[in-house]
Amino acid sequence: MAANYSIRLTTIGSVSNFQIRKVGKVLCDFSDTDQITFEENILVLKKESDLKKFKNINKFHAIILEENSSLNLENLISGFNSGVSHLNNNDIITIDPRSKLVRTIYRPQSKNNTIFTTERCNSNCLMCSQPPKDIDDSYMVNDIVKMLGLIDEPPETLGITGGEPLILKQDLIKILKLIKEKFPSTYVHMLSNGRYLAYKDIAEEIGNIGNKKFMIAIPLYADVPEVHDYIVQAKNAFDQTINGIYNANKNNISIEIRIVLHKQSIPRLTKLADYIISNFPFVKHVALMGLENMGYVKKNWNDLWIDPLDYSKELTETIKKLHYNLFHVSIYNLQLCLINKDLWTFSRQSISDYKNIYLDECKNCDVKKYCSGLFSSSILRHSKNINAQKI
């Protein structure tokens, strides 16, 4: 078995003494205790005895204690059987008092920070890695606003994802405005199916925020509605997305087009390239993406999986068309050994650090350093053709 390098983002406690949801900044490096802002900091400790080092422990926003504790502190959550060692100083975390779940929502040392806006979505794609849930998770907007307030250094990039972020409408616009104000130098990259942009007012309001470093990445899976609507499992989605792309462009919003490569999208891939070339010459980037074995992909594996080697011809042709017509093109999530060497310049290391792995076979590969590697979820299901490359 290959090693799993992924980074943990959640842990669960057993006892909490508080009732309200908390968002705060991890404090586990105590070298400079003068810097503590009690209303923001969540103290993270392994042993109850360590608490003695601190005065005013009642004032901390929350205290996370790895070992079980019978202490009766109002702000304490304790008994983390799966540990808390993944938490780093200044990580921003949420604590849900009922489920006792501690979730890391921002890591200052990472380049892959993404704001998770909602679990709701108006599409239901066959290969969704994050299947939508129809629940009221509007509290997440407050988490996000608090989180943005707690970030000290402007991140180089910030992702926005979901669910479908545009479902939040005015709340999303509030978040986008806040990001533009607080981090004018940050590249903001939002994943959205673009269907809500078919409403002119939403596209206009987002455009009016005027963030030049903002881009919406919109998936398009075919040049015809039948295939696209089937893949996203929603009627009229194609028409709405196409109108959305045009509305976004009209309002000076940068657009990226994302195409997930699988058995349902490959047959029309080269036609889709022609469609993009003739209809969307303004898009800033086209990303061709390998499958992530998460969510619905696990269930729909047989309807989706096709070995990248088996669509090499279509992929090469598609990239050629787009590249010859001066589109910026990238390949995401495909291992270098599975793609035509002529396409290697288009390959990017696209997998977020916390879920990026390599196989044992990759240890002897000369180009591992340049390869996207795999999703940690692909460890059991991936191409049988992965093989170490020799230069």
Added chain:
Amino acid sequence: MESPAGAGFNVVVYNYDGDVYASDESRMLAEMGDKTFKIGNVILNSYNEIFFGENLQTISKFSCNESLLGCDTCVYQTFCGADPIYHYATQKDMYGNRATSEFCKKNYLIINHLFKIIKENDDDTMRILLSWIYDEDHENLKLNYKKWQQITQLD
């Protein structure tokens, strides 16, 4: 090359004496003594008289290839155009006869050749063709492993 033809619509030539012509070729005909394509005079006529007058209206009748015999059923109609001035000068008829028209013969051959190239879809040829359209060095558009080796300095 377009349909409707550009003469008088996308092009207009003002002569030194104030005469207005539908195109440079129209003015050249006038210099040879035939003022058929004079559409007015800036001193004697108003804007409306020049641009909505009888002469330009006559020219416009022969400016759309959809309504010209031979062009009306031609597969390359959308990629071609009309030229009433050329046909008047060569055939003494703005409408023109496609069977003997050099305009038709030349454009048919060019467009036919381009489609042959597109259909063949030869990689080098297509890349060069597109590099002309985008004014790019066709070598830069090439996909190749060498480029990757250079970037990663693994060559």
